[in-house]
Amino acid sequence: MSSIIDRRLSGSRSNANRERLQRRVRGRLQEAVEKMGRSGAIESLSKGDKAVVIPANDLHEPSFRHDSAKGSWDRVLPGNKSFHRGDEIPKGGGGGQAGREGAPDGEGEDALGVLLSPDEFLDLLFDGLSLPNLRQGTGGEIEAEQWRRSGFVRDGSPARMHVARTMRAARARRLALRASKRRALEALQEEREQLLADIAARKQQQDDVSIEEEHLRDIDAQIAVLQRKIRAVPFIDDSDLRFAHIDRHTQPRSQATMICIMDVSGSMGETEKDLSKRFFLLLYLFLQRQYQNVQIVFIKHHSVAQECTEKEFFAAREGGGTLVSPALALAEEIITARFPADEWNVYLAQASDGDNYFADNAVVEEVASRLLQRLRAFYYLEVNRDDESHLLQAYQELAEFFPQMVCTRARQREDVYPLFRELFSKPQVLEHG
């Protein structure tokens, strides 16, 4: 007898093999991922499965086998159209009758496509990198009180009443309280039927039925009582009420905010924006892996600074001169208002071509040195510029006093990922207040 089993829900079992494959080719995967990190489309970095192609010769499985190209052989083939015994067929000529057959597994496969999930991809992309100045251990982490659900209770505010649980309890109570009475009622009704039949029978024989009728009245009275009792079991009772309970938990909170500042004055062209965007995105993805919650704030500026949406941030192109200090001042304002330093790890990333109104550099220095005390890190990326700008020089001076000030430069998109790796692969030991 055949048995039929539905296995569809038992899922895939290839993960162990997949994990071993990735372990084996980790180096190759890493190369491929880094290549994508350098030149791949920016949007695709953060989402979706990624097909990574690695050379398959690392994965070749050797065995003793004959070389099909060498030696003499006899072979039978199907589909003869015009050959006769003794015909000679020039080798390498059109027919293609040999060689295709019997190519053993393992030949001709020169590349293997491996599909990486977003997590696997980012693991490889950020492999070996660490965030400097990350608060570690319980001491440094931010404690936050949070309300959290914790079961159900019988008492609470009406607003938190849990209807489904309450109805379930009510139903259980009703069933329990009515069950014995229902049973008794059924028994009585059966007895009554019996009695009625008796009475009918006796009447037919013209016997006296007064005792039976007495009995019947008695039963009817009992039935009435039971029915009343059953009806009296309330549909819902105070004891049924259930409330969702919430409780306060203190837990270490790891959250960060990333403030992106970009110059959108006329001098920032597509190339400059692309470079900046790559850097911001990498930083964002990286922070996201370090913190449970990462907030992101965009500030664009030319001579005035303005908080904006992501779309505006990358699309904006406005004319005018450039002043950096208003952007920093705005950042400071936002931090003060929204991201108190004891709850948030604040990172600031600025991208600019370095053009700044000369007299502004002094103001920048002043604001920045105030700002730096409240930041985990301040990344300044100077894009597409041959020489070092005055702004960069000003920041570099600051970096001597504030180790969280990090300056770097990029000329083309391929530079961004390597410089990113460089920034985060060196262990930086910083003290902070």
Added chain:
Amino acid sequence: MVNRLLFSDNDWSFSRLDAVDHACAQIAQEELGLDTYPNQLELISAEQMLDAYASIGLPVYYAHWSFGKQHAIESGQYKRGEMGLAYELVINSNPCISYLMEENTMTMQALVIAHAAYGHNAFFKNNVFFQQWTDAEGILDYLSFAQSYIAACEERYGIPEVSAVLDAAHAIARNGIDRARRPRKLSAREEEMRRQERERYLEQQLSEIWRTLPPTSSAERPEQESRFPAEPTENLLYFIEKNAPQMPSWQREILRIVRKINQYLYPQGQTKIMNEGFACFVHYYIMHRLHETRQITDGSLLEFYASHTAVVFQPDYDDPRYSGINPYALGFAIFRDIQRICVAPTEEDWRFFAFAGDPDWKKQILFAMREFRDDSFILQYLSPKVIRDLHLFALHNDPENESYRVTAIHDDAGYREIRESLAQQIAESSRPPNIVIDKVDRWGDRRLELRQLDVTPLSEKDAQSTLGLIQRLWGYDVLLTGNNSEFSLAARRD
């Protein structure tokens, strides 16, 4: 008996599967007289089918990166639409497990049940080669034993260590099969007990073979010391498992697991044409009978024809789709022809086949299914008609010549030659290069010497890497030479 349609629209459901299975069982058992293991039909998704592909169709298998690689290749091809998945997959076990894809239409499920659950199943149970070489009862148990043993090794010695041993074992797995001796039955529990016993025994044994104390007197120092091994031995995996000087016992056990599983799979490679041919014959018969008895509609029959013809299609040698002889096509053609030779023999058949005109064609089919394997089956049953239908011709390649020579075509002079040539070709294609362990220098540097007995050149790069892997297992130098010393490869201990 009044037959009702088993289904009229094409969605499958469990009750329909059950009904179809009953109908197929009835035809298979009562009309064809097939004897099968009990069936277990399992519905699986495409993803699970890909998993099964990666582990050679085995339901339980240990983990190794090469299966992950296989999976990556196949799922890539599948997702790009370059490869369709098989409709079914069947495992030689008792009960016989058949996987049915959930994407199949009801007609396809019927076809698959007839093909796998009755065709293949009967073949597994009755073919003499499977009976002698595999153990359908014990395999599922043994596979779980293997899986948990290897997982335990990974836990204990690390994944890279275990993987290195498996890599090497897989490389010589094809040279790890006893071709002449029947293997013992498998049982997971006994296996575990025997394993422990073996471990103890082996340690004593080995110290005996590899005793390093100098012999007490130089007279004993063996000039006449017999060769070791006494006879060249072709089972490399077995020899290394038993004799590697310093291998920890868990590694020996892993070699044994690889050897046992390959031994179990061995008959499948030896009977591909017969097995598929017979299963096609069975599904062809059952589907027609279902139609004749009005249990499936004309539409279903047409759908069945479409899949069936695709499966048994043999592209010509010059067709871009050609990739060797299609075992389904050849096997099916031969089994059908056996039936024809019984039912409607021609004058030619009388000359070629003693059984021509036998009124009991079922007996002849079952006999052919039971008693042969691919090469002997071809030799016995490849008829002139099938050779003509497929337009088979034989080609000879001499590497010295500028051209191939046609040595036989489908004519009176060529039938026997084609038959022999094809049987030979099939026998060879399923056989690895004939490499034996010639001797071990027991008293010197413990070098392991391999010799290739056949003359067909080896792929040198592969041979060299394989030697390297053997060297890792053996622990000392490994040397491979041609039978007449045409070549010599070595892998040295670093």
